[in-house]
Ligand SMILES: Nc1nc2c(ncn2[C@@H]2O[C@H](COP(=O)(O)OP(=O)(O)OP(=O)(O)O)[C@@H](O)[C@H]2O)c(=O)[nH]1
């Protein structure tokens with residue numbers, strides 16, 4: 001069964017590549033909850049299309065459905081790359097609705113939020129196995145990157161041979177450490193940024209063009 | 214004392230064993246041989262059955278990235294408020310520089326393979342904290 005699924009996956013990947021050469025690449029924005037994925041997706045979408053992707057919030061699991069922004073044209077050095085951006089729910093191995101109660105939420109709402117969050121994470125994992133052509137992995141550089149979820153996800157991304165850019169977000173905050181992220185994933189390039197303030201977005205766009213163009 | 218259950222020749226998963234007694238933690242040790250003969254979904258089922266019985270599941274060989282991805286996905290579909298909050302997963306040693314001897318004693322293993330430890334999200338802390346658990350595992354060898 002594993003063999004069959006693998007075979008099917010690689011066949012569909014190959015045919016995807018053959019027939020979709022003109023199609024924009026689908027770039028998934030992944031990372032743990034609250035890393036700033038939606039803030040980044042919104043900034044990219046606003047910079048190049050004028051509108052946003054979805055709501056941002058300090059409460060984890062704000063994004064509970066993968067959301068796609070199509071045909072985002074990014075211009076760099078006279079070259080244009082067109083990508084579809086997929087903002088995904090923060091990946092985790094556990095969701096406890098009681099955490100949301102701390103954010104002044106009623107139990108009903110907290111339970112609903114956790115249910116939607118779990119569905120969203122399952123969906124995001126599915127997208128990662130089947131439906132993305134590249135990954136922007138966003139980390140909050142004020143937190144410890146050496147988590148099992150980050151290690152597993154980077155491993156999953158690598159095993160699929162997807163191009164991946166690691167973004168060290170929230171560099172505007174004092175406790176930010178880009179080096180810690182570089183040390184955690186030395187095999188990949190780490191780009192510092194503040195998605196909120198818009199710091200270092202030029203380099204982000206340059207690397208997006210280079211990696212996904 | 215924690216109860217340690219290995220995987221005997223006809224061990225058929227973590228079900229049907231003695232219920233948890235107060236403070237006791239059951240550990241399901243899944244050896245490399247047994248892992249090698251299981252399909253991805255069988256492994257995931259076995260892990261989640263164990264964890265949902267409040268056991269700690271230790272895999273002698275890790276999961277492949279694809280299996281990890283499916284484990285996250287299936288875990289998410291099984292989370293249910295007030296009943297199951299999901300899993301905590303760790304590999305030991307945590308980094309390359311960690312002392313290997315603990316591992317070797319643990320599984321009586323010469324190799325430097327990593328162990329994967331999976332437990333219920335609300336209980337895995339006990340594994341970090343409870344020295345007795347670790348000594349129970351070691352003394353089993
Ligand atoms: N200081 C600072 N805060 C940021 C930055 N980027 C995002 N944030 C804040 O971090 C919080 C989470 O941002 P989101 O963009 O919603 O995070 P997310 O990764 O989409 O979170 P989920 O959808 O819940 O997984 C919000 O309060 C943002 O304002 C940044 O560069 N600097």
Ligand SMILES: [Mg+2]
Pocket residue numbers: 037038039055056062063087088089090
């Ligand atoms: Mg979001």
